Amino acid sequence: MAAKKKTIRTIPQERTPMREQDPQERARNFSEVACGYSVEDALREADRCLQCADEPCVRGCPVGIDIPAFIQKIAEKHYHGAYDIITDTNLLPSICGRVCPQENQCEGVCTVGDTLEPVAIGRLERFVGDLAIQESWANIPYIEPSGYKVGIVGAGPAGMACAADMAKAGCEVTVYEAFHQPGGVLKYGIPDFRLPNDVIDAEIDKLKRLGIKFECNTLVGRLFTIEQMVTEMGYHAVFIGTGAGYPSFMGIPGESLNGVLSANELLTRCNLMRARDFPNFDTPLKPGRHVAVIGAGNTAMDALRVSLRLGAESVHCIYRRSRKEAPARIEEIHHAEQEGVDFNWLSSPVEILGDDNKCVRGLRCVKMELGEPDESGRRRPVVVPGSEFEFVADMVVFAIGTNANPILGQTAKLKLNKWGYIATDENLATSIAGVYAGGDIVTGAATVIEAMGAGRRAARSMKAYLGLRDSESVYDAAAAGTRFGIPGSEHGFARVRLA
Numbered sequence: 001m002a003a004k005k006k007t008i009r010t011i012p013q014e015r016t017p018m019r020e021q022d023p024q025e026r027a028r029n030f031s032e033v034a035c036g037y038s039v040e041d042a043l044r045e046a047d048r049c050l051q052c053a054d055e056p057c058v059r060g061c062p063v064g065i066d067i068p069a070f071i072q073k074i075a076e077k078h079y080h081g082a083y084d085i086i087t088d089t090n091l092l093p094s095i096c097g098r099v100c101p102q103e104n105q106c107e108g109v110c111t112v113g114d115t116l117e118p119v120a121i122g123r124l125e126r127f128v129g130d131l132a133i134q135e136s137w138a139n140i141p142y143i144e145p146s147g148y149k150v151g152i153v154g155a156g157p158a159g160m161a162c163a164a165d166m167a168k169a170g171c172e173v174t175v176y177e178a179f180h181q182p183g184g185v186l187k188y189g190i191p192d193f194r195l196p197n198d199v200i201d202a203e204i205d206k207l208k209r210l211g212i213k214f215e216c217n218t219l220v221g222r223l224f225t226i227e228q229m230v231t232e233m234g235y236h237a238v239f240i241g242t243g244a245g246y247p248s249f250m251g252i253p254g255e256s257l258n259g260v261l262s263a264n265e266l267l268t269r270c271n272l273m274r275a276r277d278f279p280n281f282d283t284p285l286k287p288g289r290h291v292a293v294i295g296a297g298n299t300a301m302d303a304l305r306v307s308l309r310l311g312a313e314s315v316h317c318i319y320r321r322s323r324k325e326a327p328a329r330i331e332e333i334h335h336a337e338q339e340g341v342d343f344n345w346l347s348s349p350v351e352i353l354g355d356d357n358k359c360v361r362g363l364r365c366v367k368m369e370l371g372e373p374d375e376s377g378r379r380r381p382v383v384v385p386g387s388e389f390e391f392v393a394d395m396v397v398f399a400i401g402t403n404a405n406p407i408l409g410q411t412a413k414l415k416l417n418k419w420g421y422i423a424t425d426e427n428l429a430t431s432i433a434g435v436y437a438g439g440d441i442v443t444g445a446a447t448v449i450e451a452m453g454a455g456r457r458a459a460r461s462m463k464a465y466l467g468l469r470d471s472e473s474v475y476d477a478a479a480a481g482t483r484f485g486i487p488g489s490e491h492g493f494a495r496v497r498l499a
C-alpha cells in the first residue's frame with residue numbers, strides 16, 4: 001500500500017532541537033557544544049521532509065547532495081543507505097554537517113521553511129556521518145589505475161574534495177600540506193568545541209583508504225615550485241587549493257603593540273598547535289584578561305569563544321554594523337551571547353592604546369550609524385561625530401577577513417587577479433597548462449562546502465584534460481541505454497594507451 005502523501009499540516013510542526021552543553025559549563029572547556037541527534041531525534045526530524053518533487057535543497061547544496069533521498073533512507077531506518085547517498089558527492093559529512101551555513105544554502109530554500117522552520121538538513125547529515133564513524137563505514141570503490149599522477153597543493157576542504165575524485169578516477173594522488181597535519185582551515189581555524197579534531201582525523205582516514213598520500217611540512221613555493229611539479233616531478237595535473245589565510249589589518253595606530261594579533265594566529269596556536277594545553281605542549285600563548293575582537297564573522301566568533309575558554313575575564317566583540325548585518329551564523333552569535341561575550345554593535349576602532357612597555361592597555365572606538373547600502377548590499381556605516389569612547393583591553397584580535405598568501409604568486413608564473421588571487425577560467429584552469437585552482441585562493445574567503453564544490457569542479461576539468469572517462473559528464477546513460485550497467489555506446493570499449 002502506497003504511503004500517504006505528507007503535507008505541511010501532517011508533519012511534525014516543530015524543528016527537533018539538539019541537546020547542547022550548558023553555557024556556563026562549556027565556556028570553561030573545549031568539548032563540543034552541540035551534542036548531536038539521537039536516533040529518535042533523527043527519525044522525528046526526517047519525518048518533517050516533504051520529499052518535494054522540485055528538490056530546491058539539492059540546488060541549494062554546492063556539491064549537489066541528493067538530500068531528499070538520504071533523508072528518506074533515514075526515515076526507513078536504512079542509515080548505511082543514507083551514508084551511501086551522501087558520500088556519492090561528499091566524503092566529509094560529519095564535517096559539513098557541523099560547519100556548513102545550511103541556513104543560507106540547503107535549509108535556506110527548504111519548502112517547509114516557507115511556513116515552518118526548515119528541515120534540519122545539517123543536523124541529519126551530521127547524524128549519518130557520526131554514525132558512519134562510530135560503525136567504521138567507508139565507501140571504497142574498486143579503482144582501476146589510470147597511470148596518471150596528480151599533485152594537490154593544500155590539504156583543506158578544496159584539496160581533499162579534488163583529491164578524492166581524482167583518486168576514484170584511478171590517479172596516483174599526493175597532497176602537499178604546509179602544516180604538520182592535514183585538514184587546512186578545518187584543523188587550524190575551527191576550534192574543537194565546534195569541530196572536534198578526532199572527527200576531522202576520522203574523515204581524513206577515509207581519504208587515505210582511497211590511496212591518497214599526504215605529505216605534510218611541505219611548503220610548495222619554497223621547497224619546490226608549481227612548474228617543477230608539472231615538469232621534473234612528473235605530475236600530469238596539479239590542483240591548487242591553498243586557501244586564503246593571510247590576515248588583514250586596519251592600519252590604525254597601535255597595531256604594532258605587544259598584544260595585537262590576528263584571529264588566524266590566535267586560532268592556529270590554540271587549535272592546531274595546542275597552546276591551550278601549555279605547558280603540556282610547547283606552543284606558548286599569553287592569554288588576555290580583557291580581550292577585544294574586531295569583526296563579527298564566524299572566525300571572530302571562534303576567537304571570542306576561544307578567549308573565554310582561555311580564561312579571559314571580559315571579551316568584547318567590536319563591529320561597525322548592527323547585529324542584523326553580522327556575517328557570522330546566527331547560531332554562532334547566539335552561542336557567544338550565551339557564554340558571556342559582550343557585543344559592541346555599531347562601533348569601530350580608531351586607535352589601539354599602549355602603555356610605557358609598548359603593550360596594549362586599551363582600545364579607542366567611535367560610534368557608528370547605518371547610512372545607504374554599499375556595493376555589498378549592506379548599509380554603509382557612518383561615524384557619529386563626537387562619539388569616541390575607550391575601554392580597557394590587554395589583547396586586541398583582528399578578525400576582519402583574509403587575503404591570498406603571496407608565496408605561490410611570487411614563485412610561480414601563475415596569472416593573478418588584481419587582489420592577488422589566482423586567476424582561472426570557467427573550468428578552473430590557471431595560466432599554466434595542466435594546473436587548476438579552486439576554493440578561497442580563487443574566490444576569496446567562502447564556506448567549507450563551497451570550497452569542496454570548487455575542488456570537485458576542478459576534478460571534472462582535470463579528468464577531461466587527462467582524457468579520463470567521467471560518467472557524470474561524458475554521456476547521458478539514460479539516453480544511451482545500458483546493458484549490464486554499461487552504456488550501449490561503450491560496448492566493446494577498450495582503453496588504449498599510446499607510448
